[in-house]
Amino acid sequence: MIDNACQLIRADVLKLRRRHGLIALAISLAVGAVAVIFAVDAIRHASNPLHVAPAGGVRNFDNATDFLALIGIVVAAMIGATAGAGDAEAGVLRDLVASGRSRLALFGSRATAASGLTLCLLACGLLVAAVCSLTLAGSLQAPSLAHIAQRDAGVLALGATATLVAVGGATFARSRGPVIAVVIALGVIVSQLLLHIGFLGDLRAVLPLAAFGRIAGDTTPGLHVSLGVAIGVIAAWALAALGAGGWWARRVEV
Amino acid sequence: MNNTSSDGRAPAVRTTGLTKSYGERKALDGVDLEVPRGVAFGFLGPNGAGKTTIIRLLLGLAWPSAGSMSVLGFRVPHEREKALARVGAIIDEPRFHGHLSGLQNLELNAAVRGGGARARIPAALERVGLGARAGERVGAYSLGMRQRLGIARCLLADPELLILDEPMNGLDPAGMLEFRRLIREFVNEGRTVFLSSHLLDEVQRTCDSAAIVDQGRIVVQGPIATLTSGPRKIAVGSDDPARAATLLAHLDGVQSVTVNDTGLELSVAANGTTDRQLVTAIVQHMLGAGLAIDRVAPAEATLEEQFLNLTTKIEEQR
Numbered sequence: 001m002i003d004n005a006c007q008l009i010r011a012d013v014l015k016l017r018r019r020h021g022l023i024a025l026a027i028s029l030a031v032g033a034v035a036v037i038f039a040v041d042a043i044r045h046a047s048n049p050l051h052v053a054p055a056g057g058v059r060n061f062d063n064a065t066d067f068l069a070l071i072g073i074v075v076a077a078m079i080g081a082t083a084g085a086g087d088a089e090a091g092v093l094r095d096l097v098a099s100g101r102s103r104l105a106l107f108g109s110r111a112t113a114a115s116g117l118t119l120c121l122l123a124c125g126l127l128v129a130a131v132c133s134l135t136l137a138g139s140l141q142a143p144s145l146a147h148i149a150q151r152d153a154g155v156l157a158l159g160a161t162a163t164l165v166a167v168g169g170a171t172f173a174r175s176r177g178p179v180i181a182v183v184i185a186l187g188v189i190v191s192q193l194l195l196h197i198g199f200l201g202d203l204r205a206v207l208p209l210a211a212f213g214r215i216a217g218d219t220t221p222g223l224h225v226s227l228g229v230a231i232g233v234i235a236a237w238a239l240a241a242l243g244a245g246g247w248w249a250r251r252v253e254v
Numbered sequence: 255m256n257n258t259s260s261d262g263r264a265p266a267v268r269t270t271g272l273t274k275s276y277g278e279r280k281a282l283d284g285v286d287l288e289v290p291r292g293v294a295f296g297f298l299g300p301n302g303a304g305k306t307t308i309i310r311l312l313l314g315l316a317w318p319s320a321g322s323m324s325v326l327g328f329r330v331p332h333e334r335e336k337a338l339a340r341v342g343a344i345i346d347e348p349r350f351h352g353h354l355s356g357l358q359n360l361e362l363n364a365a366v367r368g369g370g371a372r373a374r375i376p377a378a379l380e381r382v383g384l385g386a387r388a389g390e391r392v393g394a395y396s397l398g399m400r401q402r403l404g405i406a407r408c409l410l411a412d413p414e415l416l417i418l419d420e421p422m423n424g425l426d427p428a429g430m431l432e433f434r435r436l437i438r439e440f441v442n443e444g445r446t447v448f449l450s451s452h453l454l455d456e457v458q459r460t461c462d463s464a465a466i467v468d469q470g471r472i473v474v475q476g477p478i479a480t481l482t483s484g485p486r487k488i489a490v491g492s493d494d495p496a497r498a499a500t501l502l503a504h505l506d507g508v509q510s511v512t513v514n515d516t517g518l519e520l521s522v523a524a525n526g527t528t529d530r531q532l533v534t535a536i537v538q539h540m541l542g543a544g545l546a547i548d549r550v551a552p553a554e555a556t557l558e559e560q561f562l563n564l565t566t567k568i569e570e571q572r
Contacts, residue, residue: 004368007365007368008365008366008368010365011361011362011365011366014354014358014361014362015351015354015362018351018353018354018358019353086351090349090350090351090352091349092349092350092351092359094310094313094315094345095343095345095348095349095363095407096363096366097313097314097315098313098314098315098338098341098343098345099338099363099366099367099411100314100334100335100336100337100338100339100341100367101335101366101367101368102335106366253310253315253316253317254315254316
């Protein structure tokens with residue numbers, strides 16, 4: 001049974017991996033963009049070391065992970081929506097369902113494959129950020145391993161949640177484009193706006209971006225969230241996306 | 255209905271009172287259908303009659319509003335996984351991931367099916383003649399190749415039952431011939447083929463039994479030979495059809511004569527006159543009257559005639 005489930009997940013990973021355009025874009029966003037940012041800063045520092053700070057260090061690492069958190073939502077939206085709607089868009093969903101395989105197993109496999117791929121790409125980006133921050137720290141304080149782990153956990157949790165939301169949404173919509181747009185709009189733009197509206201107070205704690213900030217050790221003015229609540233918010237979003245997507249996958253007529 | 259066929263096994267497909275409603279509209283209205291095992295079974299009906307709806311219900315793609323159904327003896331949708339484990343299906347036009355090769359598409363489907371499906375891929379590709387082109391992207395395949403890949407995908411299940419929904423749509427004559435040959439091969443191997451089509455001639459040539467569905471109801475079902483049986487008819491070609499019709503209308507054993515584009519068609523009364531006696535009498539009378547004869551041959555009733563006859567009756571009853 002486990003072997004069958006692994007086969008199914010590998011098949012879903014293959015479907016995503018073979019979309020060369022998607023993977024190239026995701027890699028360039030999650031890894032390439034981070035590398036370019038550090039490279040530009042390093043060149044600027046090398047050309048004018050007295051006036052431009054080194055490219056590494058804690059602060060630059062934090063900036064890079066903040067950037068990766070947002071870009072991770074974009075990558076997660078693309079990969080999650082493609083996994084969730086790819087079979088339906090290609091017209092093969094009914095053939096898969098007609099095989100007799102459990103609809104929930106098919107949905108679970110898509111969610112697992114998409115999350116795995118997104119996390120792998122984000123982990124690569126985080127690795128680049130960590131290595132650059134440590135090696136290019138120069139006179140600045142280098143990030144500690146505990147600090148790196150804390151911020152990485154935040155980015156990965158946010159990325160995984162956004163992926164599951166995209167998979168669930170695309171399972172419902174059976175179309176990639178609108179889901180990518182909605183997840184990016186809500187996750188990157190609307191969340192940012194809401195997060196900076198002070199009078200919403202602690203209501204903002206339900207935003208995944210706020211939870212990420214708390215897990216990563218950031219502080220948002222006027223927002224008091226415990227680590228437990230932040231983890232709970234992330235878990236609740238992930239479970240809600242999985243539950244809604246799974247429920248729909250099980251009952252929808254194809 | 256009995257629970258089992260004559261060979262002791264449950265029929266390949268059985269539905270009882272199967273109904274599917276979309277709001278007020280009934281796409282299927284109390285369908286009772288029984289598909290015996292080991293035959294090619296044609297499922298005929300005009301567009302919108304409910305053919306694809308019943309297939310979607312059998313495959314667990316949609317849920318019935320009322321009634322019950324079983325596939326290979328297992329209740330659907332309750333025992334869907336067991337029922338469909340040995341079922342291969344092509345629904346509408348076979349679809350694949352265009353960015354993957356034929357082989358990769360089959361590998362994906364094998365992963366979903368599990369079990370020994372993966373090991374069956376090479377044989378399935380060879381059988382449909384795609385072994386050499388399995389590495390090419392499906393996006394570059396012709397419709398005929400995609401149809402064959404669809405059959406290969408069905409074979410991954412080592413199917414006891416193949417459900418093919420309009421599989422010959424868009425195929426050229428050679429492709430249709432090939433498809434017909436494959437279907438007969440499957441039946442000879444003991445598999446059951448459930449062939450939904452509006453191509454009546456194809457069903458008559460390919461299938462052993464058939465059901466005609468119209469307006470969500472089964473109009474008739476049974477062996478093709480029974481469905482096409484009716485009053486005996488003899489077709490006669492002559493240089494003067496009108497005169498020949500008057501002459502032959504009074505012949506003993508002839509019930510009625512109709513003149514059509516190709517000549518005459520005589521309906522033969524079931525009064526014991528043999529075809530040989532009748533043909534001899536026809537020839538003697540026509541030659542005696544100085545009429546030239548182009549042909550005298552039995553006119554076979556077609557499924558198309560039966561189909562039109564039945565569906566017309568339904569329209570008239572409304």
